[in-house]
Amino acid sequence: xxDIAIQNINHNYGxxxxxxxxxxxxxxxxxxxxxxxxxxxxxxxxxxxxxxxVPTSGSASVAGxxxxxxxxxxxxxxxxxxxxxxxxxxLSVEENLQFFATIxxxxxxxxxxxxxxxxxxxxxxxxxxxxxxxGGMKQKLALCCALIHEPEVLFLDEPTTGVDAVSRREFWEMxxxxxxxxxxxxxxxxxxxxxxxxxxxxxxxxxxxxxxxSPAAMVKSFDKPLWAVKSDRIYQLLLDLRTFDLxxxxxxxxxxxxxxxxxxxxxxxxLDFLKNKNHEGIKIQPAQPTIEHVFxxxx
Amino acid sequence: xxxxxxxAFVKKEFYHILRDRxxxxxxIGMPIVLVLLFGYVVTNEFKDASIAVLDNSRxxxxxxxxxxxxxxxxxxxxxxxxxxxxxxxxxxxxxxxxAVVIPARFEDDFFDKKQTTVQLIADGTEPNYATTxxxxxxxxxxxxxxxxSGAAAAPYRVKVETRMxxxxxxxxAYNFVPGVIAMIxxxxxxxxxxxxxxxxxxxxxxDLLLVSPLPPLLIILGKVVPYTVLSFLNAVMILVMGxxxxxxxxxxxxxxxxxxxxxxxxxxxxxxxxxxTKSETQQAAMMSSLxxxxxxxxxxxxxxxxxxxxxxxxxxxxxxxxxxxxxxLLKSVMxxxxxxxxxxxxTLILTFMLxxxxxxxxxxxKVRKE
Amino acid sequence: xxSTADHIIEADKLTKRFGDFTAVDAISFKVKKGEIFxxxxxxxxxxxxxxxxxxxxxxxTEGEATVAGxxxxxxxxxxxxxxxxxxxxxxxxxxxxxxxxxxFYGGIYGLSRKKIKEQTGRIIEEVGLxxxxxxxxxxxxxxxxxxxxxxxxxxHSPSIVFLDEPTGGVDPAARRQFWEMIYQxxxxxxTVFVTTHYMDEAEYCDRVSIMVSGxxxxxxxxxxxxxxxxxSSIDEVFVQLARGGAVISD
Numbered sequence: 001x002x003d004i005a006i007q008n009i010n011h012n013y014g015x016x017x018x019x020x021x022x023x024x025x026x027x028x029x030x031x032x033x034x035x036x037x038x039x040x041x042x043x044x045x046x047x048x049x050x051x052x053x054v055p056t057s058g059s060a061s062v063a064g065x066x067x068x069x070x071x072x073x074x075x076x077x078x079x080x081x082x083x084x085x086x087x088x089x090x091l092s093v094e095e096n097l098q099f100f101a102t103i104x105x106x107x108x109x110x111x112x113x114x115x116x117x118x119x120x121x122x123x124x125x126x127x128x129x130x131x132x133x134x135g136g137m138k139q140k141l142a143l144c145c146a147l148i149h150e151p152e153v154l155f156l157d158e159p160t161t162g163v164d165a166v167s168r169r170e171f172w173e174m175x176x177x178x179x180x181x182x183x184x185x186x187x188x189x190x191x192x193x194x195x196x197x198x199x200x201x202x203x204x205x206x207x208x209x210x211x212x213x214s215p216a217a218m219v220k221s222f223d224k225p226l227w228a229v230k231s232d233r234i235y236q237l238l239l240d241l242r243t244f245d246l247x248x249x250x251x252x253x254x255x256x257x258x259x260x261x262x263x264x265x266x267x268x269x270x271l272d273f274l275k276n277k278n279h280e281g282i283k284i285q286p287a288q289p290t291i292e293h294v295f296x297x298x299x
Numbered sequence: 300x301x302x303x304x305x306x307a308f309v310k311k312e313f314y315h316i317l318r319d320r321x322x323x324x325x326x327i328g329m330p331i332v333l334v335l336l337f338g339y340v341v342t343n344e345f346k347d348a349s350i351a352v353l354d355n356s357r358x359x360x361x362x363x364x365x366x367x368x369x370x371x372x373x374x375x376x377x378x379x380x381x382x383x384x385x386x387x388x389x390x391x392x393x394x395x396x397x398a399v400v401i402p403a404r405f406e407d408d409f410f411d412k413k414q415t416t417v418q419l420i421a422d423g424t425e426p427n428y429a430t431t432x433x434x435x436x437x438x439x440x441x442x443x444x445x446x447x448s449g450a451a452a453a454p455y456r457v458k459v460e461t462r463m464x465x466x467x468x469x470x471x472a473y474n475f476v477p478g479v480i481a482m483i484x485x486x487x488x489x490x491x492x493x494x495x496x497x498x499x500x501x502x503x504x505x506d507l508l509l510v511s512p513l514p515p516l517l518i519i520l521g522k523v524v525p526y527t528v529l530s531f532l533n534a535v536m537i538l539v540m541g542x543x544x545x546x547x548x549x550x551x552x553x554x555x556x557x558x559x560x561x562x563x564x565x566x567x568x569x570x571x572x573x574x575x576t577k578s579e580t581q582q583a584a585m586m587s588s589l590x591x592x593x594x595x596x597x598x599x600x601x602x603x604x605x606x607x608x609x610x611x612x613x614x615x616x617x618x619x620x621x622x623x624x625x626x627x628l629l630k631s632v633m634x635x636x637x638x639x640x641x642x643x644x645x646t647l648i649l650t651f652m653l654x655x656x657x658x659x660x661x662x663x664x665k666v667r668k669e
Numbered sequence: 670x671x672s673t674a675d676h677i678i679e680a681d682k683l684t685k686r687f688g689d690f691t692a693v694d695a696i697s698f699k700v701k702k703g704e705i706f707x708x709x710x711x712x713x714x715x716x717x718x719x720x721x722x723x724x725x726x727x728x729x730t731e732g733e734a735t736v737a738g739x740x741x742x743x744x745x746x747x748x749x750x751x752x753x754x755x756x757x758x759x760x761x762x763x764x765x766x767x768x769x770x771x772x773f774y775g776g777i778y779g780l781s782r783k784k785i786k787e788q789t790g791r792i793i794e795e796v797g798l799x800x801x802x803x804x805x806x807x808x809x810x811x812x813x814x815x816x817x818x819x820x821x822x823x824x825h826s827p828s829i830v831f832l833d834e835p836t837g838g839v840d841p842a843a844r845r846q847f848w849e850m851i852y853q854x855x856x857x858x859x860t861v862f863v864t865t866h867y868m869d870e871a872e873y874c875d876r877v878s879i880m881v882s883g884x885x886x887x888x889x890x891x892x893x894x895x896x897x898x899x900x901s902s903i904d905e906v907f908v909q910l911a912r913g914g915a916v917i918s919d
Contacts, residue, residue, distance in 0.1 A: 088502075104511055235852035
């Protein structure tokens, strides 16, 4: 039985359709990623699943309980880390953790095994006010607070937004360890590169799911020719390639521009086209698709 | 278990309060500052104030009254007016702050009809000063009447009629202590609770509390109890300050007085919770508290402006403001020494308000959104 | 400094101390005219402090720096006139329309009425807001807001723009549209100085610097840095540096 089951969920804020007919399931112990930009509806879905919001229509269950009828049951069983840092900034690290342990009717000692890995990093700052922690440390504290009552399902809404690359990496390593302990995790992120760290992901935009699959299968499904190109005048290159018949789309990708090609595109056809436009320093190579390519293709 | 959770809540709330200097100042500094401010402004001592006399009688008794007023050393008659028309000029130039109008046939009426009226007209642009002058003059005239009555069986009476020009308001010197209590309790209980709940919403911590298995009532109580305690201590502090610094007496029963404070406090807290359920941000909570609570409490409760002189519409509004009844109750118990049999009516009204507001607050506190 | 003609930013041992904490520790670097310069660093590495010194909001403790030819100590006011600045926090007024926002910022920089009108037309066209110029900025999608904020930060034609994490929270397509605007500005000779948390975005820059604990630990083109650190992405370079460096962030 899946730990999270969502069937035809819709949510409207006034005339805005924040979620449109969402359906998917997350298995027990799965690390599932919800990938999409701000305003895609990720937070709305999280608020529905954590029983803070009643959906306009559709049904969902978490840990076997209905989000509308059995919301009290769900509230004991889930851990929630909202998108915005939501701890008491004027309380110290330890006081925050103590408080959340108490309101869930437990103690830090009782579930220390769950947070130990994370808490040892926080321990040197345990008397520091939460508001004075760095972004990465704040996220770790928030995760500890969400874990302290040993939840069955963990909801993490954009835990890595605004956190630097090193802290992000550490955070994901922690999630892998939690998954290993059998906790079901639904995590959302706007960073496409984090998708590959999940078992399965759903790409979501404007309240609709574009695709659900394992990251590998998703990348594999991208079957159009993909070329990376650069020259000395990158902006001119972009403008020129947009007029290229054999290019379906041209987008900046790092130091290169990526061309999603039409049938017939090859290194030679691209090179000929660019020489014609008087480009210098031309470099052309085949490129490997990523989740980001899939997203751009579907969006 | 619940008790442990509850005490963790209260502890956390006290951390918030103690670690925020602004909150701390509002809680502790504000009552002291307000009491001292109102106290000293109202009990302003004066000496040798310039007044005018319009003596329409010009008989022996009126002459004696004038001498009586001047003899105190507090009043100095700088103008002897001939007609009402002269009054305005005197006030406009600021030469005088008060005028005493003695009616025609003053002496005759006093001894024949045993009743006459002296009018005091004061410049209301400086309300506190004017009030002080008028009160002082009234007392002097009363004293004058007592001297003149002597041992007579049926006392002669001089009625004092006062009128403020430019700012027709009047209040008693003791008015401010009940008023300040009403204001402070409203400020702390209602505004601070609505702010602190709104702050939890703004920072997102309210979501975490709601996602926990805590009963909503416990969340509200955890927020409200610390402020109840603090507000109650404040009320006591103001009463003590009023008593020792400004000699405002407590003639009635002290337990009754404290009971009334608690009742009003509960009403204010219910209002605070109600406001917070309607406000998503601290700013919104602040605005609502200021406009819906603080201003009416100050302006329409009879604290600053007498209700009787308000236009009918404002009088109606003032009758739904808790502070109106609370100030009335405080004055009754503190200054008149009344017991419950005299004041059951406003007490009942406040209780009714409490029940209604509490119900509304509980119903509108949303555990989840649509 | 001989090469002022080619360099729009020159920092020489620029340092900022708060008490005995050194937030920025003698950083030296040069940014060429028209370059897209990525300024990377972990949270708390000193990026924000460094930028605040360069845009004249904070006085350095030691060291030298010039921006657009003006000295950061003595000519902070001149610097402010000659730079554009956009950050996630500094954004447009949501309750004003697109047109009103442009007019307001044009006014702040003392542009003439005629110039403001001209710029308004240009910006609206550039960002593609022809049909929503009279709409409140609050009603626009985030991606459009960001591009509009970028365009507005250049309303007074500064020679250099500072972008502090400009693309947070938008979808990949919107991010690319934003970067196209950066390319365009750079192609027009404007220098773009940008900080970002998206390491893949760093690879769009001509050159990047990586700050660790107040010092610049790496500086060069993305390709060069990847080669030097034998890494496949800037993300890896960053992690190697930050992990190898002193304790991170706290």
